[in-house]
Amino acid sequence: MLITEISPADDPLGSELLALQQAAYAIEAQIIGDDRIPPLHESLADLRAQPLLWLGAVDEDGRLVGAVAWEETAAEVDVNRLVVHPGALRRGIGRALVKEVLVRAGTRRIVVSTGRDNAPARTLYERLGFALLGEAEVIPGLWIANYALPA
Template sequence: MLITEISPTGGSLAAELLALQRAAYAVEAELIQDDRIPPLHESLEELVAAPLRWLAAMDDGRLAGALAWEEDSDEVDIDRLVVHPSAHRRGIGRALVKELVSRAGGRRVVVSTGRDNAPARTLYERLGFTLTGETEVIPGLWITSYALTA
């Protein structure tokens, strides 16, 4: 598996990333019994226009997972972590998060996930993230927030 920074500015990479994102968030929607996850409904144009940096996990030349983030001088915010359903339980999400943490340079790393997304919560907790709260972002849709401080 190769982890590399990518720039989905359009074309086939952006389309492949969008397909991966939709497949991954469809699984989360099923886990949390709610499909109102914004990236699940994002268009190709919205994905390309988002002010995010991306890491990709390539496996046998195919996009198996990706992580997008925003950052400032104090904090790195994981915006999304997606792994293709056919690649679940192979350490791809873990590898992507660990790579980003290593790039954070000691800054605080934050992330949110669906409250009922047990696999994601377990991943972050096993990587040392601490629960910082739960928020009902829209009626009936709850997210859990975590932080990792160096």
């Protein structure tokens, strides 16, 4: 697996990334019992408009099997989304992508949010040393868990 910088602005990669994101968030929607996850409903134009930095995981056949996106400031890195192809789950792809972001973050604080009931994602972040900051209801009935990895 190769982890490389990617951009949704590139064609045909943008469409491939959008399809990957929709497939991954459809799985999360099943897990948490709620399909109101904003990235699940993005168009390609919406995806391209996000001010995010991206890394992609490409398998030996050249297929995009995972991606992570984040925003950063001088003090903090905010992991905005982590997506893994449903056919490639439980292979360490998400872990490898997050670990690469950790390396790039250096000494900055790293934050991430996930569905409160998304046990696989929560387990991943907790195993990487993230501490639970709390839970929040972002829209009525949709809860997230907020995590941080101190600087």
